[in-house]
Amino acid sequence: MLAGAATSLLAGAASAADLPRRVAPPPVFTAVPVFTWTGFYAGLHTDYTFTDRQRITTIGNDVTPTNTIGNVATLRRPPVVRNEQDGLANIGGGFGYNYQFTPGSGFVVGLQADWAWTDIHKNTFYLGPQLVANNFIPDPSAFRQELSWLGTVVGRAGYAFDRLFVYGMGGFAYGGVDYRANFYTGSGALAYAGRYNDIATGYAYGGGIEYALPTDSFLARYSLLGLLGIQSQAVTIKAEYLHYDLGSRNVLVNNTGFTPAAGAPPRGSYTSRFTTEGNLVRAGFSYKFNGL
Secondary structure, three states: OHHHHHHHHHHHHHHHHHOOOOOOOOOOOOOOOOOOOOEEEEEEEEEEEEOOOOEEEEEEOOOOOOOHHHHHHOOOOOOEEEOOOEEEOOOEEEEEEEEEOOOOEEEEEEEEEEEEOOOEEEEEEEEOOOOHHHOOOOOEEEEEEEEEEEEEEEEEEEEEEOOEEEEEEEEEEEEEEEEEEEEEOOOOOEEEEEEEEEEEEEEEEEEEEEEEOOOOOHHHHOOHHHHOOOOOOEEEEEEEEEEEEEEEEEEEEEEOOOOOOOOOOOOOEEEEEEEEEEEEEEEEEEEEOOOO
């Protein structure tokens, strides 16, 4: 009886040995998503604006009855003044679209439109020499130049190193300008005045660097749009440099018809030419959305 039980036990062990061994299932491979810059984006930025090559040139237009040409030649009116400006823009915003040819790292092209409230202005004063022609009383001249806002529509092209994008840009620029020139008599009366207030157009070019924050970062997880219930694919931060040139504009500085207490009223006119050119250093952030 014992021999039979032992035989049965050995037979069961042998059968168990013939069964396939239990092996843990292989791990499931999950591909890591590859980041792409392709898609729409929109964001906000602030700018520091500065100019270094702006000039205002003035010429006289008449010889008689008032020799305005001679007044510029003798420096009663300034032939050239420099009008440098700088300031921190209050706020700006923009939007655009990028297309990346190869996800991960690769070339990226895009189009961007933005606008900034620059609100930079400068008043420049000039005091002419004491001459016989002005009874040895200097003639004051005053100029004001303002760039209220600036907008650009530029193309962007560069290379993306995964979440880091380095690019150049260039295209169309436009802005709201205000030019004023006022020429006074030695007694302080306004004798000549001119103004131009409109939109000036030109071009802009520059470059920048942009970085897409990881999705688990604090700024990406608690973004403003996320708090509003709008989901974006990524949050990016950027720094840019932009040079703008809105060209030059002639302003007619005509006589006001003022008649001084003694002597004939000023006649004729001057032409002052204003140039608007400067630079932006920009910092901002954007929300990136999926592509088409």
